[in-house]
Amino acid sequence: MVMHIVDRRLNPGSKSLENRQRFLRRAKALVQGAVKKSSQDRDIKDVLEGGEVTIPLDGMDEPRFRREGGTRDMVLPGNKKFVEGDWLQRPNQSGGKGSGAGEGDSEDAFRFVLSREEFVDLFLDDLELPDLAKRKLAETESEGIQRAGYATSGSPANISISRTVSRALARRVALRRPRKDEIEVLEAELAECEDDTRRRELLAQLEALKAKAKRIPFIDPIDIRYRRFETVPKPVAQAVMFCLMDVSGSMSEHMKDLAKRFYMLLYVFLKRRYKHVEIVFIRHTDRAEEVDEDTFFHGPASGGTLVSSALVAMNDIVRTRFRPSDWNIYAAQASDGDNMTSDSGLTGHLLTDKILPVCQFFAYLEVGEAANYTFDMPDSSLWTLYERLRNDGAPLSMRKVSERGEIFPVFQDLFKRRTTSQERV
Amino acid sequence: MGSSGERLFEGADWDFQTLQRIHDACEEVARKELGLDVYPNQIEVITAEQMLDAYSSVGMPLFYKHWSFGKQFAFQEASYRKGLMGLAYEIVINSSPCISYLMEENTATMQTLVIAHAAFGHNHFFKNNYLFKQWTDADGILDYLEFAKGYIAACEDRHGRETVERTLDAAHALMSHGVDRYPGKKTLDLRAEEKRAGERRQHEEAVFNDLWRTVPNTKAKTKAALSAERRRALLGLPQENILYFLEKTAPRLAPWQRELIRIVRHIAQYFYPQGQTKVMNEGTATYVHYRIMSRLHQQGRITDGNFLEFLQSHTNVVFQPEFDDRRYSGFNPYALGFAMMQDIERIVKNPEDEDRDWFPDIAGKGDVEGVLREIWSNYRDESFINQFLSPALIRRFRMFHLHDDPAESQGIKVDAIHDERGYRRVRRELARQYDVGFVDANIEVMDVDLDGDRRLMLRHTTVKGAQLNETDTRRVLQHLATCGPTTLH
Numbered sequence: 049m050v051m052h053i054v055d056r057r058l059n060p061g062s063k064s065l066e067n068r069q070r071f072l073r074r075a076k077a078l079v080q081g082a083v084k085k086s087s088q089d090r091d092i093k094d095v096l097e098g099g100e101v102t103i104p105l106d107g108m109d110e111p112r113f114r115r116e117g118g119t120r121d122m123v124l125p126g127n128k129k130f131v132e133g134d135w136l137q138r139p140n141q142s143g144g145k146g147s148g149a150g151e152g153d154s155e156d157a158f159r160f161v162l163s164r165e166e167f168v169d170l171f172l173d174d175l176e177l178p179d180l181a182k183r184k185l186a187e188t189e190s191e192g193i194q195r196a197g198y199a200t201s202g203s204p205a206n207i208s209i210s211r212t213v214s215r216a217l218a219r220r221v222a223l224r225r226p227r228k229d230e231i232e233v234l235e236a237e238l239a240e241c242e243d244d245t246r247r248r249e250l251l252a253q254l255e256a257l258k259a260k261a262k263r264i265p266f267i268d269p270i271d272i273r274y275r276r277f278e279t280v281p282k283p284v285a286q287a288v289m290f291c292l293m294d295v296s297g298s299m300s301e302h303m304k305d306l307a308k309r310f311y312m313l314l315y316v317f318l319k320r321r322y323k324h325v326e327i328v329f330i331r332h333t334d335r336a337e338e339v340d341e342d343t344f345f346h347g348p349a350s351g352g353t354l355v356s357s358a359l360v361a362m363n364d365i366v367r368t369r370f371r372p373s374d375w376n377i378y379a380a381q382a383s384d385g386d387n388m389t390s391d392s393g394l395t396g397h398l399l400t401d402k403i404l405p406v407c408q409f410f411a412y413l414e415v416g417e418a419a420n421y422t423f424d425m426p427d428s429s430l431w432t433l434y435e436r437l438r439n440d441g442a443p444l445s446m447r448k449v450s451e452r453g454e455i456f457p458v459f460q461d462l463f464k465r466r467t468t469s470q471e472r473v
Numbered sequence: 474m475g476s477s478g479e480r481l482f483e484g485a486d487w488d489f490q491t492l493q494r495i496h497d498a499c500e501e502v503a504r505k506e507l508g509l510d511v512y513p514n515q516i517e518v519i520t521a522e523q524m525l526d527a528y529s530s531v532g533m534p535l536f537y538k539h540w541s542f543g544k545q546f547a548f549q550e551a552s553y554r555k556g557l558m559g560l561a562y563e564i565v566i567n568s569s570p571c572i573s574y575l576m577e578e579n580t581a582t583m584q585t586l587v588i589a590h591a592a593f594g595h596n597h598f599f600k601n602n603y604l605f606k607q608w609t610d611a612d613g614i615l616d617y618l619e620f621a622k623g624y625i626a627a628c629e630d631r632h633g634r635e636t637v638e639r640t641l642d643a644a645h646a647l648m649s650h651g652v653d654r655y656p657g658k659k660t661l662d663l664r665a666e667e668k669r670a671g672e673r674r675q676h677e678e679a680v681f682n683d684l685w686r687t688v689p690n691t692k693a694k695t696k697a698a699l700s701a702e703r704r705r706a707l708l709g710l711p712q713e714n715i716l717y718f719l720e721k722t723a724p725r726l727a728p729w730q731r732e733l734i735r736i737v738r739h740i741a742q743y744f745y746p747q748g749q750t751k752v753m754n755e756g757t758a759t760y761v762h763y764r765i766m767s768r769l770h771q772q773g774r775i776t777d778g779n780f781l782e783f784l785q786s787h788t789n790v791v792f793q794p795e796f797d798d799r800r801y802s803g804f805n806p807y808a809l810g811f812a813m814m815q816d817i818e819r820i821v822k823n824p825e826d827e828d829r830d831w832f833p834d835i836a837g838k839g840d841v842e843g844v845l846r847e848i849w850s851n852y853r854d855e856s857f858i859n860q861f862l863s864p865a866l867i868r869r870f871r872m873f874h875l876h877d878d879p880a881e882s883q884g885i886k887v888d889a890i891h892d893e894r895g896y897r898r899v900r901r902e903l904a905r906q907y908d909v910g911f912v913d914a915n916i917e918v919m920d921v922d923l924d925g926d927r928r929l930m931l932r933h934t935t936v937k938g939a940q941l942n943e944t945d946t947r948r949v950l951q952h953l954a955t956c957g958p959t960t961l962h
Contacts, residue, residue, distance in 0.1 A: 051496045051592075052570065053489050054517040057577055063526040064546040071543030074638075110541055111646050111948035113914040118939030120877040123903040125804065126795020127873040127890055134887040136875070160547035161554055 072166065078103040083162070083170045101167075102159040168316060193277045202274025216271040225264040226257040286324040287376035287408075289314060290365075292358045294383035295331045295349040303415040307382030308345055309455045310413050314380055317463065322376065328365055332358035334388075338365065355387045355430060359398040372406040379403065380411045385428025392433050400442050409445070411462060416450035481774045485580035492516060492575075495585045496592065498774055502765045503593040508842050509761070511596040512571040512611060516588065519574050524564070525550060527574060531744070532564045534572065535618050537625040537736075539641055562786075565591035567599040567747075569611040582779040586786060589765040594758025601850045602753070604746035608653075614743060621736045628729050640730050643952035644716060644737035650916055651716030651738040652745045654909070704921075711917040711932070715953075716741070718918045749853045749909055756810015757849050759791060763811070793870065804903075809870075813857070816866045817845060827864055854907035862900045867891045874902045911936060929953075 072079060082101040130136075162170070198211055231254065238250045291311045293304070311327075318325045329344035330336055333351030336358040362379065370377060387395065404410055412434050427435070431446070438444045447458045481498055482491045496514065503509040517534075519527070529546030530536035562583055566572040573591040575584055599605050610617075629637045644651070705711075712718045716738040720731045747754070766787075770780040793808035794800040817835065820828045821844050824836035835844050848857065874889040889895030889902075905911050915934040933941055 050513060051493065051500075052513075052515045053492055054515060055489075056517045056519045056523060056574075059523070062522070064529045064543065066538050067529065067540065067543030068546055069543065070538065070540035070638075071547060074540045075544075109945075109948065110642075111945045111952070112649055113916060113933075113949055114942040114945045115914050115936075115939040116942045117879065118935070118937045119879065120937070121874065121888075121902050121905070122877075123804075123872050123874050123899055123906060124796035125793055125870040125872055126797065126801075127871040128797075130873055130887045130890060132887060132890050132892070132895060135883045136885045136887065138877075138884055160551040 072170075075103060076170070079162070080170050083167060101162055168320065192280055194280050196276045196278040198273040199276040200273065202276065206274045206277075208273050208275045211273040212267065212271050215273065216267045219268065219271060220264065220266070223264050224260075225266075226261050231257055231261070286326070286374070287318050287322040287378060288326045288328060288370045289318055290362050290377070290379040291327060291329050291344065292362065292379060292381040292383075293329075293331050293344065294333075294353055294355070294358075294386070295344075295347075296333045296353045296386070297350050298353070298384050298386050299415075300417065302417060303382075303384055304345055306415040306449050306452065306455060307413060309452065310382065310411075310449070310459065311380060313455065313459045314378065314411075317459075318378060326370075328362075330358050330361050330365075332361070336361040353383075353386050353388060354391050355381075355383065356391050356394040356398055359395060359403055363398065363402045366406055377407045378409045379407050380413060382413045382415055383430055384416070385414045385430045387428075387430045387433070389429060392429065395430075396433055396437055399444075400437060400440075404442055404444070410443070412444060412446040413458075414446070414448045416448060479774065480776065481585070481769070482581040483776075485582070487581040487584055491581060492518075492584060492588070495581075495588055498769060499585070499589045499593055499765050502768045503589075503597075503761065506768065506842070507593075507761060507764060508846060509593055509597040510600060511593060512569040512600050514592045514596065515570040515572045516592065517572060517574050518577055520577055524561070524574065524576055525553060527564055532566065533618055534566065534615070535622055537618075537622045539645075540638065541642075541645060563587040563591045565595045566614075567595075567605060567609055567611055567743075568614050569600075571596040571599065571611075580782070582775065582782045583786065585769070585775065585779075586762055586766060586783055589762035590758045593765065594761035595754060597761070598750070598754050598757045598849055601846070602746070602750060602853075603851055604750060604853055608746050609743050617739065621740070624732065624736065628733065632727075632729065637733070640733050641737065644734050646949045646952040647715050647719075648737060648741045649913055651714060651734075651741040653714055653717070653742065708921065710921070711919050713915070713917045714738070715916065715918055715931075719953075722921065746853075749855070749907070751806040752804075752810040752813075752854045752907065753849065753852060753857050754810070755806045756812075756814045757845075759787075759807050759811040760814035760845070763787065795871075804906075812866055812869070813861055814845065816863055817841075817848065817861060819865075820863065825865075831863060832861070855904050855909075858907060859900065859904035862903065864891075864896045867896055867899055872899050872903065874899050914939075914941060 079101060082103045198208060234250055234254050234257070238247060238254065241247045241250060289311075291307075293299075293307055295304075315325065315327065327341070329339050329341055331339055331344050331347075331349065332354065333349055334354040334357060335351065336354075338361065339347065358381070366372065366377065399410075412430075414428065414431055431448075434444055434446055438446065445462050447462065449455060449458050481494050487495075496516065503511070525546070527534070528549050529542045531542075536542065562576060562579060564574040571592065573587065573596075575587055579587065599609075599611060605611075625637065625641075708718070708722055710718075716734050719726070720734040720738065723731075726734075766775070766780070766783050769775045770777075770783075775783075791805070791808045791811045793805045793812075794802075818841045820832055820836050821838050821841045824832070829836045838844055848861065852860065868891045871891055873887060873891065874895070875885050876888040877885045889898035891899065915936065917932050917934070918929065919932045920930040921928065
């Protein structure tokens with residue numbers, strides 16, 4: 049009998065993807081809730097990793113007619129000491145009715161694994177880039193040029209030679225312009241010809257051909273074609289994210305951890321929107337410096353606090369490396385709120401005049417100790433300053449955070465999708 | 474056996490030539506020695522990921538799209554990744570040609586085992602067991618699934634995914650009540666149905682005579698009672714195939730919804746025999762692979778090392794934990810099935826006096842393969858156990874029967890054990906565990922009021938006092954309500 053072997057290994061995999069997506073779509077609200085819950089107590093780095101979530105089965109159940117109760121009979125293997133007529137204690141009276149009900153319970157909560165993309169998508173699904181006064185800038189598009197066919201006029205540099213020559217050829221053929229070799233043949237015949245009448249004939253022919261060739265130019269101005277270019281708007285597909293952090297002695301590890309979580313989230317979020325995201329870490333005490341990530345979070349530093357130094361540094365970097373027309377610029381500043389009082393004026397000036405005009409978004413995150421007294425304490429100097437700026441119309445986003453668990457809500461709050469119509473404008 | 478002791482393969486590696494050699498060697502044993510009669514085989518090599526895919530579409534190579542399969546997939550993927558669940562070595566499909574999926578990770582020995590098990594054991598069972606013959610169409614199933622998939626996708630395009638999903642949800646909820654349990658009912662296709670209805674109308678018009686109206690009614694039957702009776706007869710009530718009933722009579726369904734219900738119903742019917750023959754099916758396949766592997770070893774076509782590797786897998790497969798073992802989760806169909814097949818072999822070959830008393834028909838008959846083939850063809854789990862579970866096997870498994878009556882305050886009663894007085898009771902109760910009549914809730918459509926408030930009356934016949942789970946039932950009925958009737962009783 050014939051047997052066929054089919055190698056299916058090369059078939060496209062993930063045949064279940066479609067079904068899986070349907071399932072996720074259906075369970076979206078539930079899964080989203082679970083994602084948020086599970087992300088609250090996980091390390092931010094792991095947000096990127098996807099992972100297991102548990103959802104309640106409400107609405108996702110597939111009910112069947114199921115029987116329960118009544119008398120039950122069962123046959124089991126492995127009898128050791130029972131004899132007919134023995135009575136056994138019921139396992140646990142409160143524990144329900146044996147395996148049938150137990151099976152149902154275990155399905156009440158449904159756990160499964162989300163891939164990294166699915167997790168991030170669901171997590172950030174209802175978030176959007178903020179709609180700020182500088183919306184125009186957010187939509188800043190650089191102009192690119194792109195070929196768009198041919199034109200009859202244009203700059204000489206743009207002449208399309210091949211197109212022009214081919215049009216000229218077509219015209220010459222259509223108008224029967226005498227070819228060079230035709231004339232040469234006649235001339236050769238003329239040179240060898242002895243017969244006068246024949247010579248005259250040939251001469252006349254030659255004259256006619258030459259005259260015709262003169263009348264019909266090899267290349268006519270109407271043949272000329274120019275390459276046409278169009279300018280098209282090109283969306284800026286890259287973003288830079290500035291992380292500014294106060295690392296003076298008053299910032300504890302806990303505060304840095306909060307800041308780090310926020311930065312990570314922002315990074316994940318931007319990464320989803322832009323093809324290319326760069327991060328610049330600027331830490332400052334009373335001096336600011338650009339550092340790598342590790343130094344940023346873990347490097348020791350001490351000194352006073354001058355926020356303006358960080359803003360100056362950022363401004364310099366923007367000027368030298370990130371042209372605002374080419375880059376979407378995001379900045380997030382984390383601090384415990386301390387700043388030298390004398391620095392306020394400069395900070396405010398830098399922020400409103402230099403930084404904010406080029407930024408898509410500027411967030412200030414004031415981090416506090418875990419057991420904080422935020423509500424009792426007077427606002428910090430930086431908070432007071434920023435609040436004043438914001439009241440004057442500066443597009444600043446600011447939040448206070450003191451617990452790990454608050455990071456996600458705050459982040460979501462900042463980037464919540466607004467439904468107001470002004471967003472469209 | 475004429476075949477020489479040429480090795481089929483060396484080591485663990487294999488290629489397609491190896492598979493072909495293995496198949497041919499297995500086929501020789503299967504046909505000549507066991508007398509198996511199988512569909513042509515098609516062996517498909519797949520990856521672990523594809524195996525996982527196949528799991529979620531109930532093992533079928535193609536299936537329509539539905540979120541519940543995605544849920545299944547997500548669940549299985551999670552437990553697979555966590556290492557809670559291993560993947561099966563194979564999946565086999567009751568179709569012609571009979572498709573067996575082999576995982577690429579398997580060693581050559583495992584592929585031999587799987588080919589013997591699936592491509593010959595299961596294959597023979599599919600082709601010859603009366604339930605499969607009666608209820609499934611191995612030639613047509615793949616085409617039908619193809620049609621179903623296309624049809625449902627087209628419906629989604631035309632009527633929207635949500636609507637289609639709602640109908641499928643409802644149909645799935647009633648899937649276990651969408652099978653015909655008794656043969657003999659001719660399934661008509663819709664076109665024939667339509668034609669017949671037209672003919673009936675014509676006939677009524679032709680024989681119409683106004684005089685009949687003047688003939689006085691002899692029986693004092695009230696009009697309502699008469700019409701109720703007629704209506705029920707016309708609708709074929711009582712009807713236990715709820716999906717069939719809905720498909721044919723639910724008044725508010727669009728034609729495409731009827732077709733969807735029909736598809737779900739056909740698929741439920743296709744899987745109906747599998748649920749009733751787990752022990753037999755796996756027992757047959759395990760017995761067949763055991764015989765084939767032993768013979769190949771005897772012929773020297775697989776090495777001692779390969780054979781030991783096989784034995785290890787085989788032992789794992791037929792392992793039966795005892796009831797107080799943490800691993801216990803009911804009878805292992807492989808273990809029970811294989812033990813019974815071997816026990817039958819023993820009874821046929823070397824019966825003891827007890828066996829001659831219990832099984833006079835087969836004891837000492839000598840033709841093991843013939844007897845087994847006959848059994849494989851004509852029994853399902855329930856009848857198989859009821860007939861062929863021997864006292865020797867009951868003793869070996871040390872089976873006992875528990876009777877749990879909630880009204881009894883003393884506890885659970887040990888009703889029978891593996892002794893002379895208990896054999897028959899243990900056997901009967903074990904057989905009942907495999908009887909769909911006892912396992913599934915028995916629900917019938919009793920009556921329907923198509924003209925009035927569209928009330929649908931269902932009746933649940935209780936067995937041993939078991940009630941329907943209330944929350945689940947309410948949900949199912951809600952699904953049912955989307956299919957037409959406004960009130961349910």
